[in-house]
Amino acid sequence: MTNQSIFIGEFLGTALLLLMGNGVVAGVVLAKSKSNGAGWAVITFGWGFAVLAGAYAVAPLSGAHLNPAVTLGLAIHNGDWSTxxxxxxxxxxxxxxGAVLCYLAYLGQFRANTGEVLGIFATGPEIRHRVQNLTTEVIATFVLVFVILATGQTKGLETSGTGVLIVALLVVGIGMSLGGPTGYAINPARDLGPRIAHAVLPIPGKGASDWGYAWIPVVGPLIGGALAGLVDIAVF
Incomplete structure (x- = not known):
């Protein structure tokens, strides 16, 4: 992989991931959407399909990490920090x-909306407790990265599609099993990038961007990814 292919692949894949992931949440949350009120199961499967689309599209270019926690876990496992x-x-x-593109796709719905919309862009806890919220993100991300490494995806996702499908289904499972407390960021870029978009986009009545919580969905997944890399080395 060249530096150019890595950058293009990760940029496009993560943009597609967030366009579709934020998009399914927007569809469920925004009042003037056809899928309004569809529920948590639709959101979890929507994020799984978002992973499937983003990763499958760019796996040959970059290995489709699409997640700093995955990149960190792979770097610890492989000992290669250069990229x-x-x-x-x-x-x-x-x-x-990707978050900006989601906003543009739902522009009419955002303009018609009267409530806060941060939950479309970024995660937040149902019960606000820093230690508990951080712990949840560490555990959920550990599961994600450990399974990726344990299935042999040590360079990123394979191009045959099997690895991509495994991870997509895993994300659905994590969302259903561990997503309830915090909304399962499990990806620092997935939370911070869209949170910044929420802060700068001209959305009427959008509410605050909750920067006091923003460090948890960044630090928690990085800790979880690092632990997964270390445990994988110790076990395998």
Missing amino acids: VPLYLAAQFLGAFT
């Missing part, structure tokens, strides 16, 4: 771009 900054830059820029 980590490139992966992270592309992922955060892609996540911001």
Whole structure:
């Protein structure tokens, strides 16, 4: 993989991930949407399909990390840190771009909306407790990255599609099993990029961007990804 292919792949894949992931939440939450009120199960499957689309599209270009926690876990496992900054830059820029594209796709619904919309862009806890919220994100992300490593995806997702499908189904499972407390960021770029988009986009009545909580869905997944890399080395 070249630096150019890594950046393009991670940028496009993460943008597609967030366009579809934020998009399913927007469809469920915004009042003038056909899928309004469809519920949590639709959101969890929508995020799974978002992973499937984003990762399958760019796996040959970059390995489809699409997630700084995955990149960190792979770097610890492989001992190769040379491309980590490139992966992270592309992922955060892609996540911001995907969130903006979601906003444009639902522009009429956002303009007609009268309530706060941060939940479309970023995660937040049902019960606000820093230690508990951080712990949930660490555990959920550990599951994600450990399974990726345990299934042999040590360079990123394979191009045959099997690895992509495994991870997509895993994300659905994590959402259903561990997503309730915090909304399962399990990806620093997935939360921070769209949170910045929420802060800068001209959305009427959008509410605050909750920067006091923003560090948890960044730090928690990074800890979880790092622990998964270390445990995988110790076990396998």
